[in-house]
Amino acid sequence: MDAADTINKAYRFSVAPMLDCTDRHFRVLMRLISKRALLYSEMVVAQALHHSNRRDKLLGFDPIEHPIALQIGGDNPALLADAARMADDWGYDEINLNVGCPSPRVKAGNFGACLMADPDHVARCVDAMVQATQRPVTVKHRVGIDDLDSDALLTAFVDRVAAAGAQRFSVHARKAWLEGLDPKQNRTIPPLQHERVVELKQRRPQLIIELNGGLDTPEDCLKALNDVDGAMVGRAAYAHPLRWQTIDALIFGEAERSVLASEVVLGLMPHAQRHLERGGRLWDLCRHLVQLVEGVRGARHWRRNLGLQAQRRGADLKVLQEAGIQLQDAGL
Known part of the structure; x- marks a missing residue:
């Protein structure tokens, strides 16, 4: 080839x-x-x-x-x-x-x-x-x-x-x-x-x-x-x-692009919605997000808050949306 x-x-x-x-x-x-x-x-x-x-x-x-x-x-x-x-x-x-x-x-x-x-x-x-x-x-x-x-x-x-x-x-x-x-x-x-x-x-x-x-x-x-x-x-x-x-x-060889943590979190919402509709828990996917934000001020607090909210019984898309908006507001 x-x-x-x-x-x-x-x-x-x-x-x-x-x-x-x-x-x-x-x-x-x-x-x-x-x-x-x-x-x-x-x-x-x-x-x-x-x-x-x-x-x-x-x-x-x-x-x-x-x-x-x-x-x-x-x-x-x-x-x-x-x-x-x-x-x-x-x-x-x-x-x-x-x-x-x-x-x-x-x-x-x-x-x-x-x-x-x-x-x-x-x-x-x-x-x-x-x-x-x-x-x-x-x-x-x-x-x-x-x-x-x-x-x-x-x-x-x-x-x-x-x-x-x-x-x-x-x-x-x-x-x-x-x-x-x-x-x-x-x-x-x-x-x-x-x-x-x-x-x-x-x-x-x-x-x-x-x-x-x-x-x-x-x-x-x-x-x-x-x-x-x-x-x-x-x-x-x-x-x-x-x-x-x-x-x-x-x-x-693709065009260079920058991917923000907030874009990943908010981009997961359609997938998260389908998962919740199948009877899954929000934490099933949010557990993978704790590694997404690192080396910046407030990262530990964001991870802790996401973990607490996403593991609650009945946690819904609002948790993911709010976590994404927090990152967006921080420019991340």
Whole structure:
């Protein structure tokens, strides 16, 4: 593909799947900040999808969230294929298989990062998903797990899964210790190894490789794109949403624009109204807003007041509107 085609690819910048973070409300918030970023769902377990009668809760999203990827966890090819068909039916833009989560509960279910020990089985899972959908199937994984942590093993894993039909690899540039570290520690204690992801791309230039881990600013992402195809940001996007308002101009070549916190809060009102009409609580989405205003006078008071008001029983759109107007009056 030529440079013009590449720059328009959504995976050039994406917001990583994060449990309890990247729900439909946070994704709408981020879409108000970046029109072009690829947004990921929280991980949805294929078995839960198969047995649930509340699929709207697990799969529902607002049309403005496009482009959006559904991340699925599981190790049963048939159930993963079923989940891929559901994702197709619901209109997701792509489907991602989680081969990176190191949590003990996920490991007990024999999916997530532990699957890196069995590339052939991951390939069977990917093949089943590819056969079930017309959407791109991608994989998110680590550079290694426990003592299975060599460049040769990483390359062999990627080769095997690419042959099964995976169209992109989102590589968290840390190994995962499945024994002795909890998920939070696995995000910080194993050292970042960006160079290993870059070298993987150099060894396999024909593959689409996305770097995840330790990218804290838009400038970090732009620099990473000199060496890899995509930059994926997780906690830094959740903790500092407005930091990423320059992404569309910086990465995708859009016209520069400034996004105010008040515009995001007030822009959420149509989404909030639909959520309340479905029987949801205002706090379900306002909990994501506490990170929106930072480093300015009165930010702590605004966050505290929003939390108190939005968590009250029967809190309605007036709470959100008043919070937005407060920011607007402050020029934020």
